[in-house]
Amino acid sequence: xxxxxxxxxxxxxxxxxxxxxxxxxxxxxxxxxxxxxxxxxxxxxxxxxxxxxxxxxxxxxxxxxxxxxxxxxxxxxxxxxxxxxxxxxxxxxxxxxxxxxxxxxxxxxxxxxxxxxxxxxxxxxxxxxxxxxxx
Amino acid sequence: xxxxxxxxxxxxxxxxxxxxxxxxxxxxxxxxxxxxxxxxxxxxxxxxxxxxxxxxxxxxxxxxxxxxxxxxxxxxxxxxxxxxxxxxxxxxxxxxxxxxxxxxxxxxxxxxxxxxxxxxxxxxxxxxxxxxxxxxxxxxxxxxxxxxxxxxxxxxxxxxxxxxxxxxxxxxxxxxxxxxxxxxxxxxxxxxxxxxxxxxxxxxxxxxxxxxxxxxxxxxxxxxxxxxxxxxxxxxxxxxxxxxxxxxxxxxxxxxxxxxxxxxxxxxxxxxxxxxxx
Numbered sequence: 001x002x003x004x005x006x007x008x009x010x011x012x013x014x015x016x017x018x019x020x021x022x023x024x025x026x027x028x029x030x031x032x033x034x035x036x037x038x039x040x041x042x043x044x045x046x047x048x049x050x051x052x053x054x055x056x057x058x059x060x061x062x063x064x065x066x067x068x069x070x071x072x073x074x075x076x077x078x079x080x081x082x083x084x085x086x087x088x089x090x091x092x093x094x095x096x097x098x099x100x101x102x103x104x105x106x107x108x109x110x111x112x113x114x115x116x117x118x119x120x121x122x123x124x125x126x127x128x129x130x131x132x133x134x135x
Numbered sequence: 136x137x138x139x140x141x142x143x144x145x146x147x148x149x150x151x152x153x154x155x156x157x158x159x160x161x162x163x164x165x166x167x168x169x170x171x172x173x174x175x176x177x178x179x180x181x182x183x184x185x186x187x188x189x190x191x192x193x194x195x196x197x198x199x200x201x202x203x204x205x206x207x208x209x210x211x212x213x214x215x216x217x218x219x220x221x222x223x224x225x226x227x228x229x230x231x232x233x234x235x236x237x238x239x240x241x242x243x244x245x246x247x248x249x250x251x252x253x254x255x256x257x258x259x260x261x262x263x264x265x266x267x268x269x270x271x272x273x274x275x276x277x278x279x280x281x282x283x284x285x286x287x288x289x290x291x292x293x294x295x296x297x298x299x300x301x302x303x304x305x306x307x308x309x310x311x312x313x314x315x316x317x318x319x320x321x322x323x324x325x326x327x328x329x330x331x332x333x334x335x336x337x338x339x340x341x342x343x344x345x346x347x348x349x350x351x352x353x354x355x356x357x358x359x360x361x362x363x364x365x366x367x368x369x370x371x372x373x374x375x376x377x378x379x380x381x382x383x384x385x386x387x388x389x390x391x392x393x394x395x396x397x398x399x400x401x402x403x404x405x406x407x408x409x410x411x412x413x
Contacts, residue, residue, distance in 0.1 A: 033323055035321055035323055035324065035338070036319075036330070036331045036338070040361070040363075044323070102328060102329075104326075106329065121324065123331075126331060127331045128331070129331060131323055131324070
């Protein structure tokens with residue numbers, strides 16, 4: 001017998017009325033956007049940074065990192081991103097080619113940890129530039 | 136790579152000398168005005184099958200604009216020039232040959248063209264090519280599009296400044312000339328930010344690009360310089376990257392401007408190299 005559309009299928013499913021209070025938007029959603037990398041197809045890619053899941057987000061070349069970046073001038077464990085209160089910090093893990101934050105004129109080398117400005121442009125090693133955006 | 140017979144070497148050297156004189160007599164900025172049918176070709180890097188295809192198929196067009204980077208990467212830079220330069224000399228109004236960052240000893244030393252000249256012609260002839268590269272034009276403006284190899288430069292407020300750039304400039308040394316050949320667009324950025332390509336090269340962001348286009352009443356920028364699967368559009372389609380080489384094993388793209396319409400044409404795998412059997 002050919003299948004007939006039933007009433008239920010033909011009618012859009014009614015969503016139950018929500019009575020719950022809307023989940024509060026988590027404060028400060030961050031993401032990383034690739035600006036320049038040796039793998040050109042990665043450029044423009046956005047990666048959300050979920051500090052609820054990972055309090056500290058490690059960046060580096062090896063797979064043990066939260067964010068692995070395919071660039072052989074980046075150290076295996078290169079840098080860390082973490083929040084303190086409402087601030088976002090980057091910390092260089094004594095990487096071989098350094099971590100740099102653009103200050104509006106030049107890329108300043110990060111020694112130890114550095115507070116990131118809004119929409120920070122960060123260079124990891126010599127060939128990778130990322131932007132860290134807060135929505 | 137085997138050495139070329141003497142007649143072939145002499146023929147190319149003759150063309151190069153004539154092309155150098157012709158480029159010398161041209162301004163660094165070519166104002167082409169409005170042209171009905173134009174085709175724009177990005178980096179070819181020795182992709183002689185792409186060059187040949189374009190020169191044959193679009194010879195009837197009003198203009199064929201080459202955005203530079205004829206040599207390096209693939210070992211057919213000389214063959215590429217052998218195709219382009221005689222056509223340019225035959226009709227320099229139609230065939231627009233702009234300079235790329237690979238028309239320079241800075242890159243030829245490391246990316247193959249200098250060795251190619253040494254092996255096919257003899258090391259002493261490289262200077263002839265470098266000297267021709269040093270007088271090639273940087274920019275053409277056609278139908279309101281700023282055609283250039285890399286893009287806009289710091290300190291470049293008006294297109295008229297390009298007109299005043301000095302020639303010859305071997306590397307080039309002039310900062311604006313250098314950036315026209317080396318800079319890359321990034322719509323995610325604002326201002327000019329140091330590029331990963333090295334000292335003196337920059338990314339140009341959306342705000343400075345739109346301001347430059349506005350101030351100079353330009354529709355957009357058409358440029359090459361960065362690997363793409365044929366094309367990349369950004370900044371509300373005001374900046375178009377055209378990449379026409381096949382060394383990256385993606386598709387080669389050429390851009391047609393017909394009246395107000397832009398058409399992307401992809402050249403598929405038939406344009407991939409088949410080794411030295413060229």
